[in-house]
Amino acid sequence: MSAQSEPGLLYSEEEEALRAAVRDLLTDHCDPAGVIARTESAAPHDVSLWKALSDSMGLAGLLIPEELGGQGATHRETAVVLEELGRAVAPVPYLTSAVVATEALLACGPDDLLTELASATTVAALAVGLHVAPGAAVPHVRIEDGLLHGELTGVADAAVADVLLVPADDGGLYAVRAADVTVTPQVSLDLTRPVARVTLDGASGRRLGDAGPAVRRALRAGAGLLASEQLGVSDWLLTETVRYLKERKQFNRQVGGFQALKHRLARLWLEVAGLRAAARNAADALATGEDTDVAVAVAQAYAGQVAVHAAEEALQLHGGIGMTWEHPVHLYLKRAKADSIAYGAAGTHRAALAELVDLRAP
Structure with a gap:
């Protein structure tokens, strides 16, 4: 393949x-x-x-x-x-x-x-908050008498995981069975990707290796490929909004025929096309290992704002029906907003990119 x-x-x-x-x-x-x-x-x-x-x-x-x-x-x-x-x-x-x-x-x-x-x-989950960016300081638990103690918050999909990969204060990454920890759901905007608090109170774990390089690699791949998920969200929103505006009529005319709306959709199409290029570049860089950090930072510096903008435009251009619970646009808006801070917000990635290409702010 x-x-x-x-x-x-x-x-x-x-x-x-x-x-x-x-x-x-x-x-x-x-x-x-x-x-x-x-x-x-x-x-x-x-x-x-x-x-x-x-x-x-x-x-x-x-x-x-x-x-x-x-x-x-x-x-x-x-x-x-x-x-x-x-x-x-x-x-x-x-x-x-x-x-x-x-x-x-x-x-x-x-x-x-x-x-x-x-x-x-x-099913496994890395016990690191969904908001943590690649290269950022990673919260960890402590080891006492060979057992793991502590609390980690904002862990995505912890509720469905069978094994949690937990960073510890000795620098190791430990595999801990979910049955040995307490998983408490936390309030999340995106209900399709719930987050939870993971509490370890004397849990046993098996050391897998060094947490530092493992977590950095994992979060970098997560950030880079998240852009492809954001591309899928954006593409669906654009496609469905265009379809709706072609069908919806006002004053006996197709709503999509109004010049002002055409301009908004054209701008959104250009943004999604740019996101596709950035997301594909990040995926290719992860696959080949060439300029990976730069490609991931570029993709995540751009992806969040495009997905959120696509969701906001879809919500507005669907009119009253877009505000209903029955219409799925709210699912995409919440996923777009949650993804915009997952694995680091856009500003974090812009700062990382500035360091990587030596273009720091004066």
Whole structure:
């Protein structure tokens, strides 16, 4: 499934085929009404959809080498999957488990946990707040008498994880079974990606490796591929808004025919096209290892504002129907707003980019 030989940032035939397969699956198993209903329930995660993505298509192990039971694909293919999951606002732990936790484990070397993740028998989550940016100081727990004690907040998808990857004050990254910790839900704007407080009170853990490089690698991949999810969110919003404005009539004219609205949509189209380029560049850089830090910083310096703008325009241009709970636009607005601060806000990435290219503010 490798796409590294493909020239430039265009999608390969294999990537387009993967997109079509994932979109078909999501069309059948992840309708907007179902997602809205889940946000109103005590079980926002769609376990059956996760199983379909993982068991039927093997997507949980996309980044895991074949010798460990995975697909041995690259970040380019993973980015395509995340675009489609973003288009559906799918309530599954793909970014947190199949990308972020997987990257942390890969940094620590071959491990049985990777095989479990590849086979989808285990869901893992890196016990680091969703807001933490690559390279930022990472909260950790303390070790006393060989057991882990402490509290970590804002951990995404902790409620559905079987294993938590926990940084400790000795510099190690520990695998802790979810049954040995207390997971308390926290209020989250985006109900399709819930966050939680993780409390460890004498939990036992298995040291996997050094937390520093593992967490940096994981958060960098998370930030870089989050841009592809934000692209999917933005693309759905633009497409649906154009479709609605072509159908909606006012004064016996198509609303989409008004000049002022055409200008707004044209501007949004240009922004989404720019986001596509930035997201593809970040995915390709992660796959090839070339200028990765710069590509990720560029993508995240831009992606958040585009996705939020697309959501705001969609909400306004849908008129009264866009303000209703039954219409899914609010799901995309909340995901866009939450994603805009996930793995570092835009300002954090701009500051990192300024350091990387030696263009600091005077």
